Amino acid sequence: MPWRLLRFALSKKHPEPRMFRAHAELKRSYDVVIIGAGGHGLAAAYYLARDHGITNVAVLEQGYIGGGNTGRNTTIIRSNYLTPEGAKFYDMSVKLWQDLSEDFDLNLFYSNRGHYTLAHTDSAMRTMRWRAEVNKHYGIDSEVVDAAAVHKACPMMDLSCNGHAPILGALFHAPGSIARHDAVAWGYGRGADQRGVEIHQQTKVTGIEIVAGKVKGVHTSRGHIATSKVLCAVAGSTPRITKMIGIDTPLFIHPLQAMVSEPLKPWLDPILVSGSLHVYVSQTARGELVMGASLDPYELHNTRSTFDFVEGLSSHMIDMFPFLADVKVVRQWAGMADMTPDFAPLMGKTEVEGFYLDAGWGTWGFKATPASGKTMSYTVANDRNHELIEGFTLDRFRKYAPTGEKGAASVGH
Amino acid sequence: MTCPINGPRPVSEFFYHGELRPMPDPQAATDDAWADYVFNRNGAPGVKREWWYHLPSGVWFIAERDTATDQVLRTYLYSDAVAEAVQ
Numbered sequence: 001m002p003w004r005l006l007r008f009a010l011s012k013k014h015p016e017p018r019m020f021r022a023h024a025e026l027k028r029s030y031d032v033v034i035i036g037a038g039g040h041g042l043a044a045a046y047y048l049a050r051d052h053g054i055t056n057v058a059v060l061e062q063g064y065i066g067g068g069n070t071g072r073n074t075t076i077i078r079s080n081y082l083t084p085e086g087a088k089f090y091d092m093s094v095k096l097w098q099d100l101s102e103d104f105d106l107n108l109f110y111s112n113r114g115h116y117t118l119a120h121t122d123s124a125m126r127t128m129r130w131r132a133e134v135n136k137h138y139g140i141d142s143e144v145v146d147a148a149a150v151h152k153a154c155p156m157m158d159l160s161c162n163g164h165a166p167i168l169g170a171l172f173h174a175p176g177s178i179a180r181h182d183a184v185a186w187g188y189g190r191g192a193d194q195r196g197v198e199i200h201q202q203t204k205v206t207g208i209e210i211v212a213g214k215v216k217g218v219h220t221s222r223g224h225i226a227t228s229k230v231l232c233a234v235a236g237s238t239p240r241i242t243k244m245i246g247i248d249t250p251l252f253i254h255p256l257q258a259m260v261s262e263p264l265k266p267w268l269d270p271i272l273v274s275g276s277l278h279v280y281v282s283q284t285a286r287g288e289l290v291m292g293a294s295l296d297p298y299e300l301h302n303t304r305s306t307f308d309f310v311e312g313l314s315s316h317m318i319d320m321f322p323f324l325a326d327v328k329v330v331r332q333w334a335g336m337a338d339m340t341p342d343f344a345p346l347m348g349k350t351e352v353e354g355f356y357l358d359a360g361w362g363t364w365g366f367k368a369t370p371a372s373g374k375t376m377s378y379t380v381a382n383d384r385n386h387e388l389i390e391g392f393t394l395d396r397f398r399k400y401a402p403t404g405e406k407g408a409a410s411v412g413h
Numbered sequence: 414m415t416c417p418i419n420g421p422r423p424v425s426e427f428f429y430h431g432e433l434r435p436m437p438d439p440q441a442a443t444d445d446a447w448a449d450y451v452f453n454r455n456g457a458p459g460v461k462r463e464w465w466y467h468l469p470s471g472v473w474f475i476a477e478r479d480t481a482t483d484q485v486l487r488t489y490l491y492s493d494a495v496a497e498a499v500q
Contacts, residue, residue, distance in 0.1 A: 239456030248449060251456040252431075253480075298429035301458035301481045308425055341452055397452040398445060 004105045019186050020065075020193035023200060029226035030058045030198075032380055033218050034233060035205050035241060037061035038070040039181070039366065040358050041233035042188035043373020044380065045197045051374075052381035055196035058227075059189075060220060062204040062237075066185030069235045072303070072335030073366040074258050074280060074292040075181050076271055078115045080142045080173040082131050082408035085391030086344060087138045092388060093371035094175050100370060104187030108179045109285055113271050115176020116150060120165040120276040127407050128171035141174045153270050162319040165276050176271050178282050178290075184369055208245050208355070215354030231356045231380055233372075236301070236336025238346075238359040247350055249359070250397055251338045255296040256363050257309040259332035261324075263287035277316040288330075291317060295337060295363065303334045337362045342402035343409035347376065347392040348385040356380050357394060364409045415488050416467040417474050430464035433475060435500050460486065462499065 008016060032048060034041045037059045048054045061067075077097050079090035101108045119125045128144050135142035146169045147159055153172075160166045189199055200222070207219035208230060217226045232241050236253050268283040278294045293313045296306070310329055318325050339362040340346060346360030358376045361368065375386035385393060391403045415421045432455060437446050455461070458481035465476045465488070475495055477486040489495075 240458070243457045248453040249456060250452040250454055252454045253456055253458075299431075299461075299463075299480050300483050302483060304483070338456075398448045400444075400448060 005107075019190045020199050023198050026058065026200060026203070026220065026222055026225055027198070031056040031227070032229045032231065033057075033225060033227045034059045034231045035218075036068070036232070036234035036237075037065045037185070037189065037199055037201065038068045038233065038235065039066065039184050039188065039369035040070075040235075040361070040372045040376070041231070042185055042192055042199070043369050044231055044233060044358065044376045045192040045199075046188045046195075047373045047377035048381060049192055049195035049197050052377055054381055057192070057197045058225065059192070059197060059199045060203045060205055060218070061199070061201045064201050065189055065199065066182050068237075069335040069337070069361070069365060070181055070185045070369075072258070072333055073181060074282070074290050075178045075366060076115070076280065076282065077177040077179060077367040078173050078271075079140050079175065079367075080115070080117070080131055080135050080171060080408065081405060082127075082134060083344070083391070083403055083405050084134065084138065085388075085403050086405050086408065087134055087140055089371055089375075089388050089392075090367060091138060091140050092374070093368050094177075096370035096374065097177065097179065097367075100184075100187065104191055106183055106187040106190070108183045108187065110177060110179045111285065112175065112177045113269055113282065114153065115173040115271045116145075116153060116273065117171040117173070118150065118167050118272065118274040118276075119169050119171070120161065120167055120274065122168070124275060125168050128169065131171055131408055135173075143172050145170055145172045154268065154272065156267055156323070157272075157320050158322055161277065162322070164319055165274075178271065178284070181366060188369075188373065205241065208241070210245055210352055210355075213351075213353055215352060229354045229356070229380055231358060231376060233358040233376070235359065235361055235365065236338050238338050238357070242357075245352055245355065247352065247355075247394075249346060249394060250341050251346065251360060253299055253301050253336050253338055255300050255302065255304070255334040256292070256337040257296065257305060257332060257334040258290065258292040259310060259313065259329050261289040261291070262328045262330050264289065264327065272320075274316075274320070277319060279313065279316045279320065281317065289324075289327075295339070296334075301336060303336060305332045305334050339363075341397075343405040344403035345372075345392045346394050347372070347389040348379055348394070349383070350394055360392075362409070414465065414476065414485060416470070416472055417488050417490050418472045419467060419470055422467065426468055428466040428468055430466060433462040433464055433495070433499055462495075
C-alpha cells in the first residue's frame with residue numbers, strides 16, 4: 001500500500017507538487033535522448049536514472065505523456081506466452097509489476113484477477129496444453145482447466161457461447177492482472193523527473209543526424225540537440241522515425257480498437273480471453289467492462305473508431321453473456337499497433353550505432369512496460385543487448401529466425 | 414471502397430492484402446534480398462498501391478489509398494501496365 005496519501009494528509013505542504021516539471025528550453029546536448037513519453041520511454045528513462053546513474057536524459061513527446069498506446073490499451077498483464085523468449089521476458093515484467101506501486105509510491109490499482117484463455121476447439125486445447133507446459137518449465141503459474149472450472153470462476157457465462165462455440169476448457173494463469181494505465185506513465189515519469197531526467201512534451205522529432213553510421217544528434221520542432229544515443233519508443237509512429245534514418249523493418253501499422261460499457265455491479269472477477277470469438281474482457285474497479293478484439297483488417301495511421309468494430313465485438317460479447325444485451329457501450333477508441341510478422345517485439349541495437357529500437361509492441365505492449373524499461377535501459381547504458389531481448393532483435397528476420405509468438409500474443413487467428 | 418467491377422460497396426465486403434510490391438527473382442536473389450522481400454515492409458504512412466479483394470464476387474484489384482487519412486484515390490484492375498509501373 002502506498003503511504004503517500006497518509007503522509008500528504010499529515011503534511012503541512014499543500015497543494016501537492018505537480019507530477020513532473022516543465023522545462024522552458026531544451027539543453028544543447030544530452031547523454032541519451034528517448035523519443036516517446038509513453039510507458040516504455042518513461043520506464044527506460046526511470047531505470048537509466050535509477051539503476052545506471054545516467055540522468056542527463058531528455059524524453060521527447062510530440063503529444064502529451066501517456067497519450068499514445070499507453071492510454072489506449074485494455075491494461076491486461078500476464079506472462080503465459082508460448083516461446084521461451086517470450087515467457088521469460090514477460091515473467092520478469094509481471095514480477096516487476098507486482099512491486100511497482102510501492103516502488104513509485106503511487107497507487108497503480110494493480111488488481112490480481114486470474115486470467116482464463118478460453119479454448120473452443122481441440123486445436124485451441126492443444127495450444128493451451130503447449131503453453132501450459134512451456135510456462136511450467138519456466139516456473140510460471142499456468143495450468144489447463146476444464147469447462148467446469150471455467151463455469152465456477154465465471155458462472156454468468158453461457159458455456160456454449162450461444163451454441164456457436166462451446167467452451168472445452170481454458171488455460172488458467174493465476175498471476176493475470178489489470179492496472180491503471182495512466183498511473184504507470186505518471187509513476188515512471190515522476191520517478192525519472194525526480195532523478196533529473198527532463199520530459200519535454202509537445203516536442204516533435206523532425207530528423208536524426210547520423211555521421212558515418214553513428215548517431216550525432218536529433219532535430220526537433222524546438223531546435224537541435226546533440227547526443228550519441230537515441231532510444232526510439234514510439235509504437236505506431238516507429239516507421240516514420242526509421243524512415244528518417246533509412247532502417248528497413250517488418251513493422252506494419254493497423255489500428256486496434258477497444259470499448260468500455262456503462263458501469264455495472266461487480267460480477268466479473270477474472271480476465272477472460274477468447275481467441276475464437278476475438279474477445280478479451282475484464283471489469284474495472286469502477287464497474288465498467290473493458291473490451292477489446294482483434295486488429296482492424298487493413299493498414300491505417302490513424303486513431304479513428306468504427307461502428308463495424310462495436311457491432312462485431314458486441315455480437316460476440318452477447319454470445320458469451322446474453323444478459324448484456326441491454327447494456328450500453330459508452331466509449332470506444334483506437335490505437336496504432338506496430339505489428340511484426342512473428343508477433344514478438346523488435347528491441348535492441350540496430351545497424352546505426354547509438355540508435356536503439358523499442359518497437360513492434362503491436363497488441364502486447366502494456367504488460368511489457370517494466371521489463372522493456374529494464375532491458376532497454378541496460379542495453380542503452382552498456383551498448384549491449386540485454387540477454388532477455390536477444391530473441392527480439394531486428395536482425396532475426398535477416399537470419400530467417402523469427403520468434404513465433406502468434407499463438408499466445410493476440411486473438412483472432 | 415469502390416470495386417472496379419461492382420461499384421461502391423461496404424468495406425466489410427473486402428479483404429486487404431497489403432501493398433503491391435515487385436518480387437525479386439527467387440533463383441537470382443541473395444538471401445538478404447529475399448529476406449528483405451519476405452519480411453520488410455514500407456510501414457510509414459503515404460499513398461500506396463494495395464491489393465484488395467471483393468469477397469462476394471471474387472474480384473482482385475488495386476486501390477491507391479492514402480494510409481494516413483484512409484482516403485481511397487483510385488481503384489482499377491491489375492494489368493501488365495501496373496506491373497511495369499511498380500518494377
